[in-house]
Amino acid sequence: MRLTIPFGTRPEIVKLAPVVRELRQRGWPTRLVFTGQHHDPALGEEFLRSLDMGPDSRWLLPSDPAATLGALLEHAVEEVTMSTPDAVLLMGDTMTVPVFCLAARRACVPVVHLEAGLRSFNETSMEEVNRRIAAATASLHLAPTALAARFLAAEGVDAARVRVVGNTVVDVVRESRVGRVPVESRAGVLVTAHRASTVDSPERLATLVELLVRLAGLAASDAAFGPVLFPAHPRTRDRLTAAGLLDTLTDAGIDLVAPLPYREMLTALAATRVVVTDSGGLQEEAAWFGVPVVVLRRSTPRWEGVAAGSSELVGLDGDAALAAVARFGQLAELKRVDALACPYGDGFTSARVVDSIEEAKAAGLLRFREPDFVGRAVPGA
Numbered sequence: 001m002r003l004t005i006p007f008g009t010r011p012e013i014v015k016l017a018p019v020v021r022e023l024r025q026r027g028w029p030t031r032l033v034f035t036g037q038h039h040d041p042a043l044g045e046e047f048l049r050s051l052d053m054g055p056d057s058r059w060l061l062p063s064d065p066a067a068t069l070g071a072l073l074e075h076a077v078e079e080v081t082m083s084t085p086d087a088v089l090l091m092g093d094t095m096t097v098p099v100f101c102l103a104a105r106r107a108c109v110p111v112v113h114l115e116a117g118l119r120s121f122n123e124t125s126m127e128e129v130n131r132r133i134a135a136a137t138a139s140l141h142l143a144p145t146a147l148a149a150r151f152l153a154a155e156g157v158d159a160a161r162v163r164v165v166g167n168t169v170v171d172v173v174r175e176s177r178v179g180r181v182p183v184e185s186r187a188g189v190l191v192t193a194h195r196a197s198t199v200d201s202p203e204r205l206a207t208l209v210e211l212l213v214r215l216a217g218l219a220a221s222d223a224a225f226g227p228v229l230f231p232a233h234p235r236t237r238d239r240l241t242a243a244g245l246l247d248t249l250t251d252a253g254i255d256l257v258a259p260l261p262y263r264e265m266l267t268a269l270a271a272t273r274v275v276v277t278d279s280g281g282l283q284e285e286a287a288w289f290g291v292p293v294v295v296l297r298r299s300t301p302r303w304e305g306v307a308a309g310s311s312e313l314v315g316l317d318g319d320a321a322l323a324a325v326a327r328f329g330q331l332a333e334l335k336r337v338d339a340l341a342c343p344y345g346d347g348f349t350s351a352r353v354v355d356s357i358e359e360a361k362a363a364g365l366l367r368f369r370e371p372d373f374v375g376r377a378v379p380g381a
Contacts, residue, residue, distance in 0.1 A: 001361060002029045003112075004085035006076070007053075008037030008096040011169075011281050014262060016091050017051040018171040018350040019114070026354060031083055034058045035072060035096045069095065076103035087112055087357075087366050090134065091168075093127035093301075101137040110366040112357060115167065116141035117148030118280075118301035124197070127301075139368075140360045142353055144344055145304055161365055165352040166345025169281055173288045174347030178266040180289055183334040187226035189219055189325060190272040191254075193296060194233035198278045202243060204316060208296070209245045211318040215276065216252040218322055225273060225329050228254045231265065274328045276321065283311055288347075290338035292328035294321055304343035309336075 005020060007013050023030050034048070034055035048054050059075050061068045076099040080088065088104045090097045091114045104111050113134045120128055135141065135155055143149040144167040152162055191212060199205050212230065219225040230249065232240070240246045249256050260268060269275065270289040275282060278296040283305050286293045293311035305311035312328075314320040327333055360366050373379070 001086040001366075002031065002083075003087055003089050003357075004031045004033060004079065004083055005089045006033040006035055006079075006096050006100050007091065008035035009094050010038060010047075012091045012094060012096070013048065013051060013053050014172055015114070015168045015281075016089075017053055018168050018175065019089070019353050020053060022350040022354045028354070031056045031085065033079055035075070036061045037068075037072075037094055037096060069099075072096065072099045073102065076100045077106065080104055080107045080109055085109055087139075089114065089357075090138075091115060093118070093130045093134075095126075095130065097130045098133040101133055105137050108368050110139035110368065111137055112140045112142065112360075112366075113138040114142045114353065115144055115148075116162070117143040117145075117150075117152040119148075119151045120299045120301045122299045131301075139366055140356065142356055144349075147303060147307075160363075161360075163352070163356040163359075165356060166347075166349035167284055168345075168349045168353065169284050170288055170342060170345035170347050171350050172262075173266060173285055176263055176266050178263065178270050178289075180338075181271045183290075183331065183338050186271055186273045186291075186334065187224075188272050189215060189225060189228045189329075190268055190275050190277075191215070191228060191230040192233065192275075192277045192279050192282060194236050195278045195297075196235075198296060198316070199236045199239045205239050205243055205245070207316045207318070209240070209248055211296075211316060211321055212249060212254060213252040214318050214322055215325065216249075216254050218325065220253060222329075225325075229268060229272070230254050230256050231258065231260050231268075232256055233259060273334065274325050276325065284342075284344040286311075287340075287342045287344055290340065292333065292337045294324045294328065296321065302344070308340050308343055310340055 007016055020030055032055045036059040061071050072095055080103045087110045088100050089112045090100055101111050118131055122128055141152055141157060141162045142165045143162055146164055149162050149164050193208055216228045219228050269285060275286050275291055275293045280302055283293050283302040287305055287310060295311055295313045296316055298315040312324045314324055
């Protein structure tokens with residue numbers, strides 16, 4: 001059985017790498033397609049080679065958003081038609097996902113969706129739209145948690161096509177061998193912010209900067225919190241530069257640095273006292289290390305941390321953010337969060353992913369049949 005595995009962003013590469021490795025170890029033919037969604041030097045050949053994710057096909061996309069979407073769909077149809085895979089394996093919620101869902105369905109090729117069932121219930125989120133397209137078209141839904149599986153069930157997805165497997169990012173973190181740091185030895189606040197809804201609006205960007213300056217003031221007034229480290233995403237740095245706000249952050253004492261290599265980022269994460277972020281993946285990685293998270297959003301697809309009390313939604317409300325950081329930063333709270341099990345996986349998801357694909361293939365779930373309702377009752381009547 002031949003699998004085509006498309007990806008276009010750094011998180012997809014990181015999360016798919018252990019699955020690709022497991023598939024190859026079991027002898028599955030895999031074709032890797034880099035769709036080029038992120039024009040980032042960090043996604044160069046060296047990065048791809050380091051994760052053994054060198055693509056069989058690499059696309060160059062136009063810069064205009066509408067042209068990019070059209071080119072993605074056109075290339076996806078050409079790719080599926082040319083390579084004729086037995087299935088397409090997709091990860092997450094980027095634009096690569098819906099275009100390959102549509103291209104695969106057009107060619108009657110089944111789709112296997114990793115990270116299935118995540119829901120933020122945010123009607124303004126394109127990622128939410130992409131996930132729902134995957135739910136409507138996938139033949140096999142690999143949900144990271146039982147809650148994600150329940151969201152799929154509520155949307156009418158057949159339970160026979162859903163498997164709860166965990167999230168592969170936890171495999172990557174476990175395999176990194178970056179260890180937990182005792183709570184008494186943790187220091188500082190780690191900040192990331194990159195979402196368009198956070199940084200693209202000048203008003204919201206200014207609100208973010210004001211929040212971070214106040215956070216730096218809290219850290220400066222209480223040695224227990226330590227410094228504020230802000231590895232700035234290229235999008236965020238560009239917006240800060242255009243708005244003339246970079247110096248405001250550095251003048252406040254914030255350590256504004258370039259994005260860290262993945263293992264260095266994990267090392268910084270494990271040693272920090274509190275994370276402040278609008279990222280989804282960082283919520284999962286922090287849970288593995290027992291680090292509390294203040295989420296700069298008003299909803300999240302990672303509800304498990306909110307339910308467990310290891311993360312808190314605050315939006316861009318400075319008062320709420322500082323209160324959450326101050327509370328999470330207390331030793332008793334750090335110990336409580338550190339004692340929680342990671343709700344996103346145990347670090348052995350990739351083997352369950354491949355097991356699930358093999359089981360679905362054996363059960364006939366990865367092929368299409370035309371129904372025959374001749375002489376039968378109307379469905380649902």
